[in-house]
Amino acid sequence: MTAGDGNQLISVHPEDLKFIFELEKQSFCDLKVANNTEHHVAFKVKTTSPKKYFVRPNTGVIQPWDSCVIRVTLQAQREYPSDMQCKDKFLLQSTIVPPLADVDELPPDTFNKDSDGKVIHDRKLRVVYIPPSSTQGNSEDEGLKGPTQSPDANSAVQSLKDERDAAVRQTQLLQQELDLLRRRRYRKSDPGFSLMFAFVVGLIGIMVGFLLNLSLSSPSTE
Numbered sequence: 001m002t003a004g005d006g007n008q009l010i011s012v013h014p015e016d017l018k019f020i021f022e023l024e025k026q027s028f029c030d031l032k033v034a035n036n037t038e039h040h041v042a043f044k045v046k047t048t049s050p051k052k053y054f055v056r057p058n059t060g061v062i063q064p065w066d067s068c069v070i071r072v073t074l075q076a077q078r079e080y081p082s083d084m085q086c087k088d089k090f091l092l093q094s095t096i097v098p099p100l101a102d103v104d105e106l107p108p109d110t111f112n113k114d115s116d117g118k119v120i121h122d123r124k125l126r127v128v129y130i131p132p133s134s135t136q137g138n139s140e141d142e143g144l145k146g147p148t149q150s151p152d153a154n155s156a157v158q159s160l161k162d163e164r165d166a167a168v169r170q171t172q173l174l175q176q177e178l179d180l181l182r183r184r185r186y187r188k189s190d191p192g193f194s195l196m197f198a199f200v201v202g203l204i205g206i207m208v209g210f211l212l213n214l215s216l217s218s219p220s221t222e
Contacts, residue, residue, distance in 0.1 A: 009041045009094045009121050010034060017090060019074045021129040027074045034067035039096045044111050045070060046091040061103050081129065090125035171207045178204060
């Protein structure tokens with residue numbers, strides 16, 4: 001006996017099996033199956049193309065008001081289906097079993113509709129193939145845009161950039177001053193020259209260290 005759609009023991013989400021179809025690549029779809037009753041419910045998954053799909057678990061027992069996830073894997077295919085239309089079908093059967101029943105101890109005729117007094121609930125699931133381009137486009141756009149930043153974060157980044165640019169310009173000016181002092185080194189014998197030279201060299205070292213720290217601490221904008 002088969003129950004109608006309005007009196008199902010379990011609910012399934014999503015109601016269609018959707019796979020991103022790419023040649024020579026596996027794809028999977030997760031089904032959340034929920035037991036909507038106070039009974040222990042056993043389920044079994046069947047398909048018209050068992051060689052194309054890998055289902056785990058394909059049989060199980062769900063406790064009252066509990067749920068489980070069934071992963072259906074589409075094996076790698078070597079050619080595209082006509083017009084990307086799939087005619088494969090899945091059937092999810094469910095029935096009430098005794099409390100504390102274990103999936104390994106279910107009788108062979110658990111899902112046999114010919115058993116006296118047994119009610120088997122059937123739910124048919126469609127298979128939909130999705131071209132990879134429809135998902136890659138969104139992913140590429142998101143990758144190009146990068147993560148969204150708040151106005152405060154953007155302001156902080158711009159401030160760090162300005163400080164870094166100013167440090168670069170200051171370092172360049174100090175480098176020019178150092179070169180000028182080097183050229184004058186052999187022209188002057190002033191005792192204060194060595195002290196001034198050491199001061200400028202030390203100042204450049206401090207600025208270079210500040211610039212490196214600022215560059216390392218600046219958030220990446222790529």
